[in-house]
Amino acid sequence: MLEGHISKAFDGALAALHIRVLEMGGLVLAQVREAARAYTSWDALAAERVIARAADVSGYDESIFQDQFTLIARRQPVSRDLRAVFVMEKSVAELERAGAEARKIARTVLQQSGRPARATSSDVRQLAQLATGLMRLSLEALDRIDGALAAQVIAYDEELDAEYAAGLRRLLTRAMEDPRHLDIAMEAAFVLKSLERIGDHARIMARHVQSLAPQGDPPADEGRSDPLDDRAPASPSSPAADPAAPANPSTSGHDAP
Amino acid sequence: MSSVEQGGVNLKPSGRVAGTSTSLAEVSISQTVGQLTVPDPVFSCRDVSVHYGSKQGVRDVSIDVGKRQVLAMIGPSGCGKSTFLRCLNRMNDTIAGARVTGKILLEGRDIHDRQLDVVQLRARVGMVFQKPNPFPKSIYDNVAYGPRLHGLARSRAQLDDIVCTSLQRAGLWDEVKDRLSQAGTGLSGGQQQRLCIARTIAVEPEVILMDEPCSALDPIATARIEDLIDELRASYAIVIVTHSMQQAARVSQRTAYFHLGSLVEVGETDRVFTNPRHKLTEDYITGRFG
Numbered sequence: 001m002l003e004g005h006i007s008k009a010f011d012g013a014l015a016a017l018h019i020r021v022l023e024m025g026g027l028v029l030a031q032v033r034e035a036a037r038a039y040t041s042w043d044a045l046a047a048e049r050v051i052a053r054a055a056d057v058s059g060y061d062e063s064i065f066q067d068q069f070t071l072i073a074r075r076q077p078v079s080r081d082l083r084a085v086f087v088m089e090k091s092v093a094e095l096e097r098a099g100a101e102a103r104k105i106a107r108t109v110l111q112q113s114g115r116p117a118r119a120t121s122s123d124v125r126q127l128a129q130l131a132t133g134l135m136r137l138s139l140e141a142l143d144r145i146d147g148a149l150a151a152q153v154i155a156y157d158e159e160l161d162a163e164y165a166a167g168l169r170r171l172l173t174r175a176m177e178d179p180r181h182l183d184i185a186m187e188a189a190f191v192l193k194s195l196e197r198i199g200d201h202a203r204i205m206a207r208h209v210q211s212l213a214p215q216g217d218p219p220a221d222e223g224r225s226d227p228l229d230d231r232a233p234a235s236p237s238s239p240a241a242d243p244a245a246p247a248n249p250s251t252s253g254h255d256a257p
Numbered sequence: 258m259s260s261v262e263q264g265g266v267n268l269k270p271s272g273r274v275a276g277t278s279t280s281l282a283e284v285s286i287s288q289t290v291g292q293l294t295v296p297d298p299v300f301s302c303r304d305v306s307v308h309y310g311s312k313q314g315v316r317d318v319s320i321d322v323g324k325r326q327v328l329a330m331i332g333p334s335g336c337g338k339s340t341f342l343r344c345l346n347r348m349n350d351t352i353a354g355a356r357v358t359g360k361i362l363l364e365g366r367d368i369h370d371r372q373l374d375v376v377q378l379r380a381r382v383g384m385v386f387q388k389p390n391p392f393p394k395s396i397y398d399n400v401a402y403g404p405r406l407h408g409l410a411r412s413r414a415q416l417d418d419i420v421c422t423s424l425q426r427a428g429l430w431d432e433v434k435d436r437l438s439q440a441g442t443g444l445s446g447g448q449q450q451r452l453c454i455a456r457t458i459a460v461e462p463e464v465i466l467m468d469e470p471c472s473a474l475d476p477i478a479t480a481r482i483e484d485l486i487d488e489l490r491a492s493y494a495i496v497i498v499t500h501s502m503q504q505a506a507r508v509s510q511r512t513a514y515f516h517l518g519s520l521v522e523v524g525e526t527d528r529v530f531t532n533p534r535h536k537l538t539e540d541y542i543t544g545r546f547g
Contacts, residue, residue: 004540006545006546010544076503079532079539079542080543
């Protein structure tokens with residue numbers, strides 16, 4: 001919907017901006033995945049890679065801002081084109097913040113204060129799967145400028161919030177049962193919070209996409225595979241279920257934090 | 258509501274009302290999208306069509322022009338916007354074979370009324386053209402011509418006062434006050450255009466029509482004219498035809514988009530340029546069609 005200008009150069013400039021934002025989104029998604037894996041596997045090398053690539057995320061932020069600035073100055077976009085430029089800008093801001101959360105998680109690993117217990121890792125893994133699934137879906141909505149898909153992201157964020165609350169409760173219960181590792185539990189709580197925030201950024205991005213998408217989009221295809229499942233290809237199983245996690249995490253056993 | 262009663266004349270829209278809205282402000286006449294009517298309009302046009310022989314240049318255009326606001330008319334070349342503009346002071350009467358139908362009311366009175374003096378009409382509805390066209394006379398005489406013709410000044414002092422005031426309001430006084438006897442044609446393009454505006458406002462019109470007034474001017478002169486338009490808006494209704502969408506966005510409060518002789522959409526400029534309702538409008542202003 002961003003193409004079709006008489007000036008092909010204008011089409012090209014808008015498309016290039018769109019692609020740059022999606023590229024940045026791909027990088028942020030990889031950062032979030034790697035940071036979560038670094039935490040759950042307690043992998044310092046992976047965490048270092050996340051920190052090293054953080055500069056690339058900032059680089060995208062700066063260069064996309066320059067592209068937007070040039071496009072506005074040279075093309076003076078109006079109406080949906082202007083909205084598109086602003087949606088790109090707002091999406092970049094959300095991606096930058098999501099990238100910062102990934103960096104926080106990686107720093108937690110590098111501090112090496114203590115490896116989380118298996119049950120905590122499992123909770124983080126499950127929430128990370130939901131958060132990255134949401135981010136991937138939001139980027140897909142931005143790619144296709146798909147209002148229906150964006151609406152799904154917004155709806156699924158509630159599921160992530162519920163999972164975050166449940167994970168936090170389990171973590172606190174384990175910490176109360178064994179207060180010797182309270183510091184590790186607190187760090188794990190911050191990691192869970194970061195993942196929940198990443199889901200929020202994906203939701204906010206989806207809201208921006210909705211403002212750009214043509215009105216009256218058809219409802220989402222109910223028969224589609226679960227879009228929240230971050231594993232590729234999309235699995236038809238229950239939402240983002242981690243095969244290693246208990247069937248009902250809210251009732252899982254309480255071991256050390 | 259399907260008709261407007263104003264000034265004793267029944268303004269009946271074509272009846273091709275789109276949608277189910279019953280609000281006069283929202284009613285769509287002749288399939289035009291947007292808000293055609295304004296409270297207390299200076300011009301009310303209904304179902305205005307213009308034919309040149311067998312060719313139709315304007316089709317069933319219905320629109321109001323509000324007091325103390327700028328209405329910008331945009332659209333691709335040949336869409337009928339200039340032709341419609343020329344209907345408002347009956348300039349099309351001078352074109353052989355041109356036939357105008359429909360109602361055009363100025364302050365509630367039909368401008369095609371046989372008892373209406375066209376010269377008086379053109380004093381009430383002044384016009385500024387694309388190319389500055391000062392008379393081959395002095396700067397003073399260019400501005401004094403209209404007031405003399407219409408007997409607006411009883412004495413030389415009064416005429417001097419009108420010339421001075423008009424040049425001041427056109428933002429030209431400081432640049433020409435010491436050379437009023439010099440030829441108007443000796444001024445720069447931008448100054449000539451402002452002289453033409455001074456000449457237009459010297460006869461105290463109610464409406465000023467502008468047909469691409471800046472297309473022959475450089476950006477600085479254009480900015481001066483646009484600034485002047487904004488100042489003149491406090492006293493007059495202004496209808497401007499422009500090919501520059503940025504200019505329409507900058508100077509107008511309402512924008513009308515014409516396409517193939519029809520008025521496609523009209524509304525608040527802020528809305529038209531941020532959230533147009535008709536796809537043709539959006540495609541035009543975003544540069545996807547022209």
